[in-house]
Structure formats: C-alpha cells, structure tokens
Amino acid sequence: MPPIALQLLAAPRLLVDGQAVHVGSRKALAVLAVLALDGSATRDRLAALLWPEADGPGGRRNLRQELFRLRRLQVPVLESADGVLGLDPLLAVDARQLLREEHLHGAAGTPLEGLDGVGSPALDDWLQRWRDELGQRHGQLLLRRADACEQRGALGEALPLHQQRWAADPCNEAAALAVIRVQAALGDRTAALQSYQRLVDTLRDQLDLAASEPAQAFARGLRQALGEPAADTPGAAPPDLAAAEADPVPVAATSPGVPVQVPFVRRRAVQEQIEAAWARGRRVYLHGSAGVGKTRLASELAAARGPWLRVACEPQDVELPYASVVRLLRTMRDAAPDVVLPEWVRRELAQLMPELGPPPQALATDEARQRLLAAVAAAWTLLMEDNFSALVLDDWHWGDAASVELWARLDESAPAATATAGVASIISYRSAQLPAAALQRQRADIDSGRGVAVALEGMDASEVLALTRALSGSPGGQLFAQRLHAATEGNPFFLLETMRHLFAQRLLVAEATGWSTPFDEDTQDYAELPVPPSVRAAVLARVRALGGPLLRLLEAASLCSGAIEARTLAGLGRLDEEAVIAALEHAQAAQLVQDTGSGWRFAHDLVRQSLVQGLTPARHRLLHERLARQLERAGEAPALVAAHWEAARQPADAVRWRVAAAQQAVRVHALGDALADYAQALADGARRAAAAAIHLACAELHGRRT
Numbered sequence: 001m002p003p004i005a006l007q008l009l010a011a012p013r014l015l016v017d018g019q020a021v022h023v024g025s026r027k028a029l030a031v032l033a034v035l036a037l038d039g040s041a042t043r044d045r046l047a048a049l050l051w052p053e054a055d056g057p058g059g060r061r062n063l064r065q066e067l068f069r070l071r072r073l074q075v076p077v078l079e080s081a082d083g084v085l086g087l088d089p090l091l092a093v094d095a096r097q098l099l100r101e102e103h104l105h106g107a108a109g110t111p112l113e114g115l116d117g118v119g120s121p122a123l124d125d126w127l128q129r130w131r132d133e134l135g136q137r138h139g140q141l142l143l144r145r146a147d148a149c150e151q152r153g154a155l156g157e158a159l160p161l162h163q164q165r166w167a168a169d170p171c172n173e174a175a176a177l178a179v180i181r182v183q184a185a186l187g188d189r190t191a192a193l194q195s196y197q198r199l200v201d202t203l204r205d206q207l208d209l210a211a212s213e214p215a216q217a218f219a220r221g222l223r224q225a226l227g228e229p230a231a232d233t234p235g236a237a238p239p240d241l242a243a244a245e246a247d248p249v250p251v252a253a254t255s256p257g258v259p260v261q262v263p264f265v266r267r268r269a270v271q272e273q274i275e276a277a278w279a280r281g282r283r284v285y286l287h288g289s290a291g292v293g294k295t296r297l298a299s300e301l302a303a304a305r306g307p308w309l310r311v312a313c314e315p316q317d318v319e320l321p322y323a324s325v326v327r328l329l330r331t332m333r334d335a336a337p338d339v340v341l342p343e344w345v346r347r348e349l350a351q352l353m354p355e356l357g358p359p360p361q362a363l364a365t366d367e368a369r370q371r372l373l374a375a376v377a378a379a380w381t382l383l384m385e386d387n388f389s390a391l392v393l394d395d396w397h398w399g400d401a402a403s404v405e406l407w408a409r410l411d412e413s414a415p416a417a418t419a420t421a422g423v424a425s426i427i428s429y430r431s432a433q434l435p436a437a438a439l440q441r442q443r444a445d446i447d448s449g450r451g452v453a454v455a456l457e458g459m460d461a462s463e464v465l466a467l468t469r470a471l472s473g474s475p476g477g478q479l480f481a482q483r484l485h486a487a488t489e490g491n492p493f494f495l496l497e498t499m500r501h502l503f504a505q506r507l508l509v510a511e512a513t514g515w516s517t518p519f520d521e522d523t524q525d526y527a528e529l530p531v532p533p534s535v536r537a538a539v540l541a542r543v544r545a546l547g548g549p550l551l552r553l554l555e556a557a558s559l560c561s562g563a564i565e566a567r568t569l570a571g572l573g574r575l576d577e578e579a580v581i582a583a584l585e586h587a588q589a590a591q592l593v594q595d596t597g598s599g600w601r602f603a604h605d606l607v608r609q610s611l612v613q614g615l616t617p618a619r620h621r622l623l624h625e626r627l628a629r630q631l632e633r634a635g636e637a638p639a640l641v642a643a644h645w646e647a648a649r650q651p652a653d654a655v656r657w658r659v660a661a662a663q664q665a666v667r668v669h670a671l672g673d674a675l676a677d678y679a680q681a682l683a684d685g686a687r688r689a690a691a692a693a694i695h696l697a698c699a700e701l702h703g704r705r706t
Contacts, residue, residue, distance in 0.1 A: 004075060005092035008033055009134065010109035014073065021073060026118045028066040032075070033112055036093045037130055040086040052120035095130075098137055111135065132649065139165050139175070140652045140685060146178070155186050170202045171618045174625060174650070177215055180222075189222050196222070207619040208552065212626055213571060258499050260591055263470040264300050265463050267293070270456050274301055277452040278424040285442050286428040288456035291493025291535060291606050294428040295394055297456065302390035305424055309335055309388050313398035315561035315605075318435075319639035319661070321670030324403035325376065326352050328393070332383040339383050348375035351668050362667045364704070369669040377410050390424040395605075397433040402670040404437045408444075431455070458490025467495070474514030483526035493606055497538040498531055500591065504545055505530075539592075539610035546590060549575075553583050554592065556623050558611035559647075561640075563599030571630045572623065624648035638664060639677065642684075651684035658684060659694065671701050 005015040012029040013020050023029055027050050034041050034049065047059030054062060067085075070077055076088035087093075095111065111134040112127050142165045149158035159182045165175035176199040183192035196211070196219045203209045211219075270286075277284050288294050295312075302308040311331045317323040330353065333339070341349070341356075348371050350359035360368075384391070427442075434442065445451030459467070465481040488494040502508035502517075507529065509516050519528045532538035543551050556572050557564045566584065570577040584600050587593045592607055593600050602608040615623070628644035642657035662677035678694045678701075686694055 003092070004073075006032055006036055006087075006094070008036060008093060008095040009098065009111050009138075011113045012115060014075065016073075023069070023073065025066060025069060026115060027062075028069050030115050030118050030123065031063070031066055032070065032087070033115065033130075034126070035077070035085055035087045036091075037095060040084050043083055043085065046085065048120065049123040049126070050119035052122075095134055098134060098141070135168060136649055136651065137685075139168060139172075143178075143652070150182070155182050158182055159186065169618075171206055171622055173199065173203070173212060173215060173622060177218070180215075180218065184218075184222060189226050193219065193222050193226070203622075207616065207622060208548070209619065209622065212629075214629075258471065258496055258503065258591075260594075262496065263467065264296065265459065265467045265470070267297055267456065267459070267463065270297065270454060271301060273452075273454045274426065277454070282449070283445060283451040284424075284426045285446070285451055285453045286426050286456060287431045287453065289458075289491070290430055290609075291491050291604065292456050292458055293492040294456055295392075296492070298392045298394065298426040298428050302392050302424065302426065306389035307387065308390035308392065310392040310394060312394035313396060313400075315398055316640060316643075317398045317400045317403075319643050320400060320637055321402035321665045321668055321673040322352050322400065322406065324399040325406055329353065329376070329379055329383070332380075332387075336383050336387040339387070341379055341382060345375045345378050345382075348372050349379060364666060364669075366704075372669060373406065373409055376406060380410070384423060388423060391426075393425065393427045396427050396429040396438060397435070399435075399438055400673070401435065401437050401676075402665075402668075402673055404435070404441055405672065408437075408441050411441075411445075411450075427451075458488070459485070459492060459495070460490060461485045464490055464495065467492075468515075471499070472510070472515040477515070479523070480515075480517070480526055480529075483529055483531070487531040491535070493604055494535045494538065497535060497542070501532055501538045501541055502529070504542060535606055536610040536613055539607050540614055542590065543592060543611065546586065550583050550587060553580065554587060555611050555615055555619070556627075557593075557600075558602075558608045558615075559620075559623050559627055559644075563596075563601055564593065565599065568627070568630050568634070571633075572626045621648045625650065628653070637661070642677075642680070646680075646684065654684045655681050655686045655690065659686070659690070662694075662697070666701070671704060675701055 003017060005018075007013050007015060012033055014023055014029075014032075015021070030050060031046055034046060043060055043063055044056070047054070047056070047063045050066075051059040051062050067077055076091055078086045078088060080086070111131045115127055116124055142161045146158040146161035146165075149155070149161065159179065162175060162178040162182055166172060166179050169175065176195065180192045180195045180199075183189075183195060196215065199215065200211050203211055210216075274284050274286070286294050286298055295310075299308075299310055302310065309331060311324075311328045313324045313327070317327075329349070346356045347360055350356040351362070351372060362368075429438075442451065442453070446453060461482060464485040465478060468477050468481045468484065469475065484495055484498060488498055499508065503510075507517055517523075517526070517529060519526060523529075532541060543554060553569060553575070556569055560568065564584070566577050566580040569575075569580045575583065584593055584595075588595060588600075591603055594603050612620075624644045625648035628641055628648060628650075631641045631644060638657040638660035642654040642661055645651065645654035645657065658677050658681035662674040662681065665671070665674035665677060675698060678698050681694055682691060
C-alpha cells in the first residue's frame with residue numbers, strides 16, 4: 001500500500017505517494033482535520049460540528065457516508081469500542097509534525113484554508129483557534145532557526161526567516177525589528193529604513209498606533225549613520241497624536257446633572273437581609289452582576305456602623321500569590337498606624353511585605369509555612385481589634401488562590417483572627433465568577449452557619465425614580481424614569497452612564513427647575529429618547545467624544561490590570577509622562593478614571609472592560625507585547641510579564657517568566673500557584689532541558705503537598 005499523508009498547513013488535501021487525490025468532499029476533509037489535531041472525537045461531536053441543522057440520527061447518518069468515503073480511499077480511520085474515532089498515529093500529518101517534531105513546513109497559504117463555512121459556527125471557531133496555534137508554532141520555529149543562524153554568523157540565512165515571520169503578521173513589531181536589525185547588520189541601512197517605514201505605515205493604517213520608542217530610536221541611529229536628519233520619518237505617528245503633544249486632549253464638558261458621587265438610594269430589602277445577618281454574627285457574601293451597586297451598598301452600610309475599612313481585589317491578583325492578603329494588611333496598617341506589630345510577626349511577614357525589613361531565610365518547609373500563617377493571624381487580630389467596626393472585602397472574584405487558601409487555614413487554625421468580635425464583614429463578588437477555591441470556602445461558611453449569601457439585583461422602578469428625582473431636584477419624572485429603567489434594567493452603572501451620554505449629546509439638559517429633554521412636550525413614554533443599547537456602547541460613546549489620542553491612551557491603560565502608571569503608558573507611544581498625566585486629568589474630568597492617591601484607576605471596571613472589548617485583535621496583541629517589554633524593563637512581577645506575553649500570543653517569550661513566577665511562589669510557600677505556573681510554562685512551549693527541569697520541580701512540589 002502506498003504511503004498516505006494529510007496536509008493541513010495550507011488547503012487541506014490527501015496525498016498518496018506524494019500525489020494529491022480527489023476526496024470529493026470538504027466535510028470529509030474537515031473530519032480528518034478534527035481527528036488529526038484533537039487526537040480523537042466522538043461521532044456525536046463530529047456530527048454536531050458538521051451538520052448543526054440535522055437531528056441526532058440525521059447527523060450520524062451523514063457522518064457514516066463521509067467515513068465510508070475516506071475508508072474507500074484507504075485512509076486509516078480507527079474506531080474504539082465505545083465509538084470514539086481517531087486516526088492511525090502512523091499517518092503523516094504536516095500539522096502534527098509542526099507541533100511535535102519542530103519540523104518547519106514549506107506549505108504556502110493559511111492553515112486549514114477552505115474549511116470555513118463547511119459546518120457550524122463552532123467549527124469555524126475551532127478552525128480559528130487552530131490557525132492561531134499553528135501560526136504561533138511556525139513563528140516560534142522560524143525565530144529559533146533564525147537565532148541559530150545568527151549565532152553562527154549566517155545573517156543572510158537568518159534574514160528570510162525573519163521576513164517570513166513578519167509577512168505572516170505585518171503588525172508584529174518584534175518580527176519587523178528583527179528584519180530591520182539584520183538588514184542593518186548586513187550593511188543595507190537603506191533597506192532597513194524602508195522596512196522601518198513599512199512598519200510605521202502598517203501600524204498607523206491598521207492599528208492607528210505609532211512605532212514604539214525602541215523602534216524609533218533604532219531608526220534615528222540608522223539615519224544618523226546615513227547622514228540623514230535625525231527626525232522621525234514623516235508619517236511615523238498619526239497626525240492627531242503628533243498634535244496632541246502640544247495640546248494632548250480636548251477638554252471634555254463634564255455633566256452638571258450627574259456628579260461624581262451620586263446620592264445613595266436605599267435598597268431596602270437587601271439592606272434588611274444584611275443587617276439581620278450581622279445581628280446574628282454572620283459574614284455576608286454579597287453577589288450580583290457588574291455595575292449593580294455592590295460596592296456602594298456595602299460601603300454605605302459599613303460606614304453606618306462606625307470606623308470601617310474597604311479593600312478591593314484587582315484583576316492582576318490572580319497572577320500574584322497573596323496579593324489580596326498583602327493589600328488588606330497594608331491597608332489595615334495605614335489605617336491603624338499606632339499599632340505596633342511584634343518583631344517576630346514583622347520578620348515573618350517580610351516574606352510578603354519587604355517594607356517590614358529583611359525576611360527570614362527562605363525555607364521550603366511546612367514549619368516555615370505555619371510560621372507565616374501564624375504571623376498573618378496575629379497581624380490581623382492586632383490590626384482589626386478595637387480599630388474597625390466593619391470590613392468590606394470587595395471584588396473577591398479576583399482574589400488570588402493563595403489568599404483564599406490562607407484565609408481558609410486561618411478559619412481552621414485561628415478562627416478568632418478572622419471572626420473578630422463585633423466586626424461586621426461583607427465579601428462582595430460578581431455572581432457566578434468565584435474561582436473554585438473561593439466558592440468552596442463560601443459554601444463551607446454558609447453550611448457551617450458562619451456566613452450567608454445575599455443577592456443584589458438591579459434597582460426597581462421606584463428606586464430608579466428616587467435616584468432621578470434626587471439628581472434632577474424635580475418632584476416629577478415618572479415617565480422618564482420608567483424609560484431609563486426599561487432600557488437599563490435598573491443597573492445603576494448603566495443608568496448613570498446613559499444619563500452622562502444623554503447630557504453629552506445635549507438630549508438631557510439641567511435647568512433651574514430640573515432636567516428637560518427635547519421630547520418633553522410631545523412624548524407619551526420617551527420612546528423617542530435614543531438610549532445606548534448596552535453599557536459598552538454608552539461608555540465607548542463617551543470615550544470617543546474625547547478624541548482619538550485619549551481613546552488610544554485609555555485603550556492601552558485598559559490592559560493594565562492594576563493601577564494605571566503614567567510612566568508605563570508614556571513608554572507605549574509618543575506622549576511623554578507629563579502629557580500622559582494631562583490626558584488622564586481630562587479623563588478624570590469626564591468621570592472615566594480617578595486619581596486615588598496611590599495611582600490612577602478606572603472609575604469602574606466596566607469602563608476598562610468596555611475599552612478592552614473594543615480593541616481589534618491585532619491592536620490587542622501589539623499593546624500586550626509593548627506592555628510586556630515595559631514591565632520587563634521595570635522589573636515587575638514575573639507572572640505579570642508572562643501574562644502579557646501570553647496575551648500577545650507570544651507564549652515562547654513567556655516561558656522563562658512563568659518559571660521565574662513559579663520559583664517566586666515556592667519561596668512564599670504558595671505551592672498551588674507554583675504548580676499552576678509550571679504547568680503554564682509547559683503549555684507555553686517549554687521543551688527539552690527546560691521542560692525536564694519543570695517536571696522535576698513539579699514532582700518535588702507534589703511530594704511536599706502530600
């Protein structure tokens with residue numbers, strides 16, 4: 001029997017003895033692609049992917065016909081006793097060679113080309129995921145081959161490999177810079193400058209971005225070597241961004257009708273549930289959708305009890321062991337500066353809080369871990385006792401796994417530390433978004449009677465009316481409030497963003513007698529009032545009204561999962577740090593960001609989410625790549641650097657940072673985080689010696705956990 005091979009790295013086809021054979025069906029080729037890349041699939045899954053409109057028996061019948069077609073061509077399709085289909089491992093598949101054997105293919109075209117629209121939308125999504133995976137893998141191999149050529153001095157061989165990487169993704173700035181660098185090293189500075197200009201034009205036309213500062217600096221050096229003016233190439237930045245350096249952002253008109261701090265409207269039913277739980281000495285787990293008002297409600301109730309404290313988890317916490325606990329302890333120390341922690345507590349906590357002094361010798365023992373646990377318990381008790389009447393732990397869905405585990409251990413070993421007498425506590429989170437460890441702890445609390453879950457939904461019609469009357473100063477507004485309630489489902493954030501949008505469009509005007517709209521005299525239900533269809537639309541409409549430069553700045557800031565650092569943003573474009581701060585001040589005037597004193601932050605995470613969702617995939621990847629490089633230079637936490645490289649779809653660059661993050665987690669006894677980081681390093685493509693070292697480290701950690 002002649003050898004049969006399957007090509008997937010271009011238009012899929014079967015090869016028999018090196019020659020293409022006619023299969024006669026794109027469905028059959030799609031079946032082969034799924035089996036080759038996923039390893040196996042059930043008949044039901046294949047039928048659902050390829051014939052979504054058919055019922056179960058109909059889809060399976062269609063699949064049988066395609067399998068018969070393939071077997072008649074002697075394609076080795078195997079089937080297990082339980083009906084799972086697969087391909088003979090000996091069947092040569094170019095995509096599997098690329099993934100497993102570091103085999104650079106020479107096929108031209110897009111992987112899996114021609115299979116779009118063959119089946120269900122789920123199949124199209126599957127195709128795109130695999131195209132991304134195969135494209136990344138090919139880029140990694142091209143880079144390794146090019147690096148090897150450069151190391152032995154074969155720059156002429158390295159150049160076309162770098163050019164292939166760049167051609168596959170014209171917005172890949174790292175690949176473009178490699179081409180420019182090698183062209184310059186070969187002495188062809190004119191070609192290097194032409195490549196730089198092509199990069200500049202591509203970034204401007206496709207992403208509305210300027211080249212990064214390192215790229216601009218390299219180009220300036222090339223021009224100086226050629227005796228040309230050192231100024232940047234004309235067109236290197238969008239005209240409005242260049243103009244923005246003199247006058248960064250147009251001033252936004254703030255809304256006189258919607259202040260930064262809006263009046264609090266009682267949510268009577270939920271408040272009664274919380275107060276009843278506190279009266280019984282229980283923790284309250286307050287959950288609801290984003291923007292529903294959890295933070296405001298919790299803060300108002302906590303403040304009514306006397307001295308209180310609010311600490312919020314951040315999106316980046318999930319990457320940093322003990323980040324949530326450390327932020328809580330630091331906030332408590334700042335709020336109770338007269339409390340003196342014992343020397344042994346300070347010494348142990350220095351493992352997590354360097355400002356407390358030199359940490360003890362890092363010992364990977366259970367005894368050292370228990371000392372750290374005892375120090376956290378002692379610090380918690382000393383800082384909380386007699387200082388605070390209420391505690392709000394906000395956005396617990398972002399709490400890191402190590403903090404969740406540590407808190408659970410405190411409950412077991414030192415319950416008095418986390419249940420300080422007389423301290424009312426609310427733990428708030430987004431519904432259905434708690435990680436497994438936090439959800440397990442919440443359920444244990446509720447089952448044991450220590451906690452109670454309270455759901456917060458949108459405002460009802462009467463509460464929306466109360467809010468609009470409090471803001472407008474008018475006793476009327478029933479129809480207007482009903483329209484807003486119906487459009488926003490009573491979500492307070494969406495409600496306020498809609499009002500700000502209407503004020504910005506001058507469809508809502510604040511007058512001495514209250515608010516008015518152009519439709520007041522003729523309307524019956526304000527159906528004419530153009531309300532944004534979603535939170536995201538409302539936010540983006542307001543941001544875009546501030547102008548392109550500020551929009552691009554906030555888009556970059558939206559990928560910073562913690563505080564917004566002006567220094568970091570200045571390194572991503574052509575604005576200097578002073579211009580970035582001026583732009584952020586304009587955004588603050590528009591109630592989009594706020595200066596907390598410890599850094600700039602978005603006024604609400606829904607603002608950040610809306611900006612992230614508005615990014616094109618190419619712009620999303622490039623901004624993450626630039627952030628990764630910025631954080632590398634700034635010496636930020638390895639896990640954060642790795643996360644940005646992964647989001648930039650350059651997992652090979654993330655491997656060493658994931659390994660460093662795992663080693664850092666081991667030093668603070670966060671073994672679960674260390675194992676997760678090592679697993680991600682393997683998923684990112686760690687190979688050979690690096691992979692072997694990771695497996696050995698994981699084996700040791702598993703031994704310590706048993």
